[in-house]
Amino acid sequence: MRAYLQRRLLQFIPIILAICVLNFGLIQLAPGDLAEVVAGESGQMDDGAGTEQQVAELRASFGLDAPLHMQLFAYLKRLLSLDLGYSHRFGAPVSELIADRVGATALLGLSSLTLAVLAGVLIGVLCARYRNTRLDRAVSALMALCYSVPVFWLALMLVVLFGVKLQWFPIGGMQEVGIEAQGPWAQARDVLWHLVLPVTTLALYSTAVYARFTRASMVDALQEDYIRTARAKGLAERVIYFRHALRNAFLPVLTLIGAHFGELLAGSIVIETVFSWPGLGKLTYDAVVNRDTNLLLSILFLSSLLVMATSLVLDLLYARLDPRIDLER
Amino acid sequence: MMTLLSLQARLSVAILLLVVLCALAAPFLYPGDPLDMIAAPYLWPGQDWHYPLGSDLMGRDIAAGLAHGARVSLLVGAAAASLTLLIGVLLGTLAGYYGGWIDNALMRLTDFFQIVPRFLLVIVLVAVLEPSLWVVVLSLGLTSWTHTARVVRSEVLGLRNREYVQAGLAAGMSHARIILRHILPNALTPILVSTSIVVAGCILAESGLAFLGLGDPNAISWGAMIGSGREGLRTGWYMIAIPGLAVMLTVWSLNVLGDSLNHYFNPKLRD
Numbered sequence: 001m002r003a004y005l006q007r008r009l010l011q012f013i014p015i016i017l018a019i020c021v022l023n024f025g026l027i028q029l030a031p032g033d034l035a036e037v038v039a040g041e042s043g044q045m046d047d048g049a050g051t052e053q054q055v056a057e058l059r060a061s062f063g064l065d066a067p068l069h070m071q072l073f074a075y076l077k078r079l080l081s082l083d084l085g086y087s088h089r090f091g092a093p094v095s096e097l098i099a100d101r102v103g104a105t106a107l108l109g110l111s112s113l114t115l116a117v118l119a120g121v122l123i124g125v126l127c128a129r130y131r132n133t134r135l136d137r138a139v140s141a142l143m144a145l146c147y148s149v150p151v152f153w154l155a156l157m158l159v160v161l162f163g164v165k166l167q168w169f170p171i172g173g174m175q176e177v178g179i180e181a182q183g184p185w186a187q188a189r190d191v192l193w194h195l196v197l198p199v200t201t202l203a204l205y206s207t208a209v210y211a212r213f214t215r216a217s218m219v220d221a222l223q224e225d226y227i228r229t230a231r232a233k234g235l236a237e238r239v240i241y242f243r244h245a246l247r248n249a250f251l252p253v254l255t256l257i258g259a260h261f262g263e264l265l266a267g268s269i270v271i272e273t274v275f276s277w278p279g280l281g282k283l284t285y286d287a288v289v290n291r292d293t294n295l296l297l298s299i300l301f302l303s304s305l306l307v308m309a310t311s312l313v314l315d316l317l318y319a320r321l322d323p324r325i326d327l328e329r
Numbered sequence: 330m331m332t333l334l335s336l337q338a339r340l341s342v343a344i345l346l347l348v349v350l351c352a353l354a355a356p357f358l359y360p361g362d363p364l365d366m367i368a369a370p371y372l373w374p375g376q377d378w379h380y381p382l383g384s385d386l387m388g389r390d391i392a393a394g395l396a397h398g399a400r401v402s403l404l405v406g407a408a409a410a411s412l413t414l415l416i417g418v419l420l421g422t423l424a425g426y427y428g429g430w431i432d433n434a435l436m437r438l439t440d441f442f443q444i445v446p447r448f449l450l451v452i453v454l455v456a457v458l459e460p461s462l463w464v465v466v467l468s469l470g471l472t473s474w475t476h477t478a479r480v481v482r483s484e485v486l487g488l489r490n491r492e493y494v495q496a497g498l499a500a501g502m503s504h505a506r507i508i509l510r511h512i513l514p515n516a517l518t519p520i521l522v523s524t525s526i527v528v529a530g531c532i533l534a535e536s537g538l539a540f541l542g543l544g545d546p547n548a549i550s551w552g553a554m555i556g557s558g559r560e561g562l563r564t565g566w567y568m569i570a571i572p573g574l575a576v577m578l579t580v581w582s583l584n585v586l587g588d589s590l591n592h593y594f595n596p597k598l599r600d
Binding site: 014015018019022026029030141144145147148149150151152153156157159160164259262263265266267269270273284285288289291293296297299300303304307308311 | 337437440441443444445446447448449450452453454456457458529533536537540541542543552555559562563566569570573576577580581584585588
């Protein structure tokens with residue numbers, strides 16, 4: 001186990017370096033540099049004469065006049081010590097901006113992931129159980145529609161129906177202003193209320209993906225010999241499906257969860273924008289609108305790290321669940 | 330299964346033909362700039378038959394936007410999918426055929442692109458490089474090829490040690506000829522039949538970008554129409570509903586078409 005961990009972590013190093021270099025390249029590509037941004041913000045961009053000199057001074061103070069490879073080294077050193085820099089647009093350190101919003105996105109993402117995996121696996125098992133019947137066909141057709149819908153559009157349509165017309169759910173934000181005063185229970189209920197629409201939207205798409213995948217995986221598993229043996233022993237159908245078939249069919253689904261983890265944040269960008277959810281996705285959007293390249297790239301860097309960590313955890317979990325997988329080899 | 334499948338497949342082909350027809354006919358049906366404000370704002374569909382699908386907040390004809398938007402969606406989808414295929418097939422073939430360090434290096438590159446969240450990377454690329462249709466196509470193409478590359482690699486890897494390939498090598502054929510004439514034609518079927526699914530993914534991603542305001546500001550697109558319709562959310566939800574339906578139906582048709590082709594060409598997948 002330890003040898004495997006070491007090897008995997010070693011494999012991550014070039015990828016992390018590559019992401020850093022990519023980030024650095026993108027910063028260089030972006031029009032205008034930090035010095036111009038800061039000079040522009042101090043309001044002296046227009047009068048011309050003193051500006052050139054001011055920008056040059058700022059460049060020197062930020063180390064932007066150093067040769068490119070020296071800048072790259074400085075950048076790598078900063079990133080690897082997790083110093084993500086300062087956002088001049090938002091007037092706060094990037095790490096602080098991100099830390100403030102991670103919780104909201106995690107809440108949104110993990111609730112929709114849990115919901116989608118549970119519903120998707122259940123629907124997938126059901127479709128595999130009644131495969132090629134009318135039920136299976138109807139559900140499969142519905143699921144095909146679900147993963148063809150643009151999520152932001154679905155979100156807006158749900159807002160129109162349940163937020164504007166029926167007024168069942170709030171159409172944006174994470175909680176009412178001043179709800180803290182009514183105690184933690186009221187606050188929790190309020191947040192839950194605000195979660196319904198965004199979580200439903202995010203989960204519908206992934207549910208379709210998990211259902212489709214589980215169905216295929218279950219159909220494969222059901223054709224195995226051990227299922228015939230289980231039937232011959234006279235086991236109950238429920239036991240056969242959930243204890244014997246699903247246990248094996250779930251392994252590929254686990255891989256899908258890993259792959260989806262990165263999409264979670266990406267998917268939350270449009271959803272959080274639609275629902276003004278105060279999370280990382282909304283921050284990403286604000287960074288785009290405000291052309292805050294450094295903030296944007298920091299989010300990219302951290303979410304890549306998150307995906308790497310998830311894939312590692314899932315690999316370990318995989319080995320625990322499937323004794324045929326030997327990590328040492 | 331077959332009857333419903335073919336019903337769905339027929340429906341999807343009909344929808345796709347309609348979308349292509351709209352895209353082709355758009356400059357003749359609606360010769361003006363679809364971004365021009367020509368009608369009274371807030372016309373509901375059917376309210377004024379000059380503008381059958383109504384007009385948006387600024388008095389732009391929604392039907393004209395839909396037709397011109399079809400051009401953008403199809404163009405971006407097809408171009409980005411072509412780029413995806415080109416990169417994926419090229420890298421997958423090189424990795425599978427030559428193996429060794431080439432394979433290793435290319436697979437690490439694939440790992441890299443699979444680890445970096447795709448839509449986020451596309452957003453970053455488009456935001457940094459300034460939005461235009463070609464930047465969108467390039468960003469989508471550069472980030473979507475990993476799956477194609479992996480599938481092609483495993484196909485090529487399987488074919489590489491077949492006897493007829495060994496025979497070709499022994500007969501002194503060049504690597505290029507073996508790859509182009511003897512390996513690729515056998516390796517490409519699973520990729521080509523699912524091309525329309527790749528196109529669907531690219532159209533979906535493009536609409537998301539345009540919705541966020543990261544599309545080409547000078548080209549009308551379905552996603553951008555949804556984005557600009559948001560301000561009329563409370564009073565004129567048709568402005569959002571109509572272009573969204575267009576995206577959904579197009580993407581659905583492409584997905585169904587890809588699935589049907591997959592079923593037809595990969596009988597092993599049938600259950």
